Amino acid sequence: MNREATADALGLHERASATTPERVGAPREAALGSAPAWTEGKLDLRTQQKWFAAIVSTPQHEPAPVDEGSAVRLITASATLSSLERIDIYRRGYHARLIECLVDDYPVLEHALGTAAFEAHCRRYIARHPSSAPSLNYFGRHMADFCRTEALPDPAFAADLAALEWAIVLAIHAPTAAAIGFEDLARVPSERWPQARFQVNPSLRILRLAYPANAYLQAYRQGKPTVLPAASPTRVAVYRTGRSVWRLELESTMVTLVESLQNGATLEVGLAGVQALLQHEEELEIAKKIRHCFQHSVASGLFSRVLL
Amino acid sequence: MANRFQLPNLGIGLGLRTTHYSTILEQKPAVDWFEILSENYLRTEGRPLDFLDQIADLYPVVMHGVSLSIGSSDPLDWEYLTDLKALRDRSRARWVSDHLCWTGVAGKNTHDLLPMPYTEEALAHVIDRVRAVQDFLGAPLALENPSSYAEFAGDSMREWEFLGRLAEDADCALLLDVNNVYVSSKNHGFDPLSYLKALPFERVVQFHVAGHTDHGTHIIDSHIGPVIDPVWQLLAAAHQRSTGVPVLLEWDAEIPSFQETHAEALRAREFIGASA
Numbered sequence: 001m002n003r004e005a006t007a008d009a010l011g012l013h014e015r016a017s018a019t020t021p022e023r024v025g026a027p028r029e030a031a032l033g034s035a036p037a038w039t040e041g042k043l044d045l046r047t048q049q050k051w052f053a054a055i056v057s058t059p060q061h062e063p064a065p066v067d068e069g070s071a072v073r074l075i076t077a078s079a080t081l082s083s084l085e086r087i088d089i090y091r092r093g094y095h096a097r098l099i100e101c102l103v104d105d106y107p108v109l110e111h112a113l114g115t116a117a118f119e120a121h122c123r124r125y126i127a128r129h130p131s132s133a134p135s136l137n138y139f140g141r142h143m144a145d146f147c148r149t150e151a152l153p154d155p156a157f158a159a160d161l162a163a164l165e166w167a168i169v170l171a172i173h174a175p176t177a178a179a180i181g182f183e184d185l186a187r188v189p190s191e192r193w194p195q196a197r198f199q200v201n202p203s204l205r206i207l208r209l210a211y212p213a214n215a216y217l218q219a220y221r222q223g224k225p226t227v228l229p230a231a232s233p234t235r236v237a238v239y240r241t242g243r244s245v246w247r248l249e250l251e252s253t254m255v256t257l258v259e260s261l262q263n264g265a266t267l268e269v270g271l272a273g274v275q276a277l278l279q280h281e282e283e284l285e286i287a288k289k290i291r292h293c294f295q296h297s298v299a300s301g302l303f304s305r306v307l308l
Numbered sequence: 309m310a311n312r313f314q315l316p317n318l319g320i321g322l323g324l325r326t327t328h329y330s331t332i333l334e335q336k337p338a339v340d341w342f343e344i345l346s347e348n349y350l351r352t353e354g355r356p357l358d359f360l361d362q363i364a365d366l367y368p369v370v371m372h373g374v375s376l377s378i379g380s381s382d383p384l385d386w387e388y389l390t391d392l393k394a395l396r397d398r399s400r401a402r403w404v405s406d407h408l409c410w411t412g413v414a415g416k417n418t419h420d421l422l423p424m425p426y427t428e429e430a431l432a433h434v435i436d437r438v439r440a441v442q443d444f445l446g447a448p449l450a451l452e453n454p455s456s457y458a459e460f461a462g463d464s465m466r467e468w469e470f471l472g473r474l475a476e477d478a479d480c481a482l483l484l485d486v487n488n489v490y491v492s493s494k495n496h497g498f499d500p501l502s503y504l505k506a507l508p509f510e511r512v513v514q515f516h517v518a519g520h521t522d523h524g525t526h527i528i529d530s531h532i533g534p535v536i537d538p539v540w541q542l543l544a545a546a547h548q549r550s551t552g553v554p555v556l557l558e559w560d561a562e563i564p565s566f567q568e569t570h571a572e573a574l575r576a577r578e579f580i581g582a583s584a
Contacts, residue, residue: 043462045430046381049413049422056418075458079497080525086458089526094418131417134375134388135351173352203354243355 048074056090059127064088098126098139105140106165108217109147109158111226121150137173140166154228160213164247167205167238171245174203179241179301192308194268198261199305204239206255214247241301248300253277253293258302311551313448313481315403315513318368318554320576322569325559329359331566336366339570343556344399346373350391357398364399370514370556371396372483375417376406378441378451379424379434382413389444396445403513405450405483408434408471425460426470431477438478450481450513455488455520455529457495467492468506475511482507485516486542487535487558491527500542509549517543517576518558531560534572544579555580 043051051074055064064071064084071083078086099122103110110118129142144162152158179201188196212229214236219226235255237248250258253274260270274293278286297303319340324332326348331337342363349356363369375388396404409421424430442449453471465473475482484507486500493500517540519533535557543555557573 045425045427045433046413048425048460048462049381049410052422053413053416053418056420056422057416073461076461078459078495078526083458083461086526089457089528090418090420090422093420097419131419132412132415133351133417134377134385135347136419137351171354173354173356175353176355176358240354243358 043074052087052090055084055087056094057130058091059123060091060095064091095123095126098131098136099123101136102140102143105169106143106162108165108220109143109161111220112158112161112216112228113152117152121147121152124150137169140169156231157211157213157228160207160209160211161216163207163209164213164217164236164238167207167236168245168247170205171203171238171240174240176240176242177202177304180298180303180306182295182298184306185298188306188308194266195308196267197264197307198267198270198303199307200258200262201239201241201302201304204237204258204262204302206250206259207236207238209234209236214249217247237300237302239302246301248302251293253289254297257293258297261303311481311513311553312510313403313513315448315481315553317552318370318402320573321370321554321556322573323372323556323558323560324363324369325563325569326356326359327563328566328569329363332366333359333362335566337566337570339367341368341370341402341554341556343370343372343558344401346371346392346395346404347375349395349399350388360399369399369401371399371401371404372452373404373406374419374421375411376441377409377411377417378406378437379408379410379430380413381410381433382415384437384440386444389441393445403447403450403481404445405452405481405514407452407454408474409454421454423454423456423458423460424470426463426465426467427460428464431465431470431473434474435478438474438480442478442480448479448481448513450483451475452483452485452516453488453492455485455491455495457526457528459496466498466506468503472506472508475508480511481513482511483514483516484512484546485518486546487516487518487520487539488529490539490542491520491529494522494527501545504542504546504549507549509546510551512546512550513553515543515546515550515553515555516558517555517573518560531558532562535575540575540579543576547580 055066058065068082068084071087075083075086077083099119102122102125113121125143125146128146131139144159144166147159147162148155210231210233212232212234214234216226216229235250237250239246256273256277257270260273271290274290275286278289321341321343322339324342324344344360349360373392392404407421408424410424411420411422412418438449453467489500489503493503517535518531519535521528521530521532555576559569563569
């Protein structure tokens, strides 16, 4: 139950960029198709932009929504490239940038699916969820749900892996908070313990996964062999302290305690919930496990403040 | 001689890239200033802002955006502009820049710098929007000439005329990217010096230099690799016409070590003398 840090470079990929990236080897996928009606006469700004965007966002290896003869009405040919070939530079760049963004957010999902399959998956994602925000920070947010709808080898595992990787992204962008330690707790008067409330780290998310996606992710990061695992429920906390993002597999007692405190319960109420979970165990064992549960939660940095 | 907007000559700067964060914070190298990509610090409350806060405490910062979409026929995104203004205040950015381009239409964002049609209609549209943005920011906006790979069939003027008239009529600043001038001159077949001659240099408040990738049939503004000599020569020509403005190197892919990137930026001294 040791917590594991994600690679420190994770999430540091350059998002915004004033360049046009290029990517080769694009597979076929469904067309987005949103070109306006092509009318005779002079094209106004909006019509020009809608046409240009329609061509750029049409998946690669699909025919452009206009033929070369019509494209020259929009874009001139150069000495070396036809009108459509010139627009195609932007078309390649559009897909390449968004794929790059998803590769950055989901490196382990890419590993699990394989590079070519993941790229095809991304192209379908881009067609289904085109960006409408000025920032790419949350472009990949639909990936776990998207995996469930796709004909992947094991969509439920892919969805769990995506949920775990997305939780890491969210932890990176969540507010930074300090973690309290035992020295902070030592300053709490003993008579105030039962009614103490704990502010849980604001970046913390507890995931309930059907597959051991965290073990898979950890094996990948450590360069160990990875095998698509059998279903086995796990609960994983993902959170950040300072610059480090952590993943911690939780026992049910810790889930109960942390979620209870996260919902504003006092420590007394939270620990009572843990005790109820352990009711069939020996009294000494219960006390030992409650103490361990609380101490491990504190030591792992799950709490950022004691509220008295 | 100062530029029209009295914006300072910050010297030779670097585009702030995430791969250099640790080196910058640990070694605190002597760099004149950094240019940040605004969108990397928007819609986040976490780690990117932690880094930025620390770097902005150590160095002057300028904001360079890619999502203003000043040329789009969609309405301006006021939520984005509000965030941009808040980021400027937080980072104490000396000025805010973006590109003469559009990035999307009908509510979708391509996250690419798409080319403008250079028409009277587009010019009037962009002038109105630049004025609105400047009013909102309470400061001049610097617009960068883009690299482009396509020209609209309906164009009624060249890019330099569009940019010059826009700057005068909207009373905005210009960020002159000499690599973009070079790239577009090759892609569209014009003389880059003619481009420079047509610009109102008293409005130029910053230069960009960068590497690019030649694909034979066209050149992509990839921001990869060192700056080639013809681009440095264009910088020298632009600098002679300027009021003495800061120079910034952009390096966005296959980024080398901080030291190597900074050394490349400092090559600008060979072409502009000691004035920056």
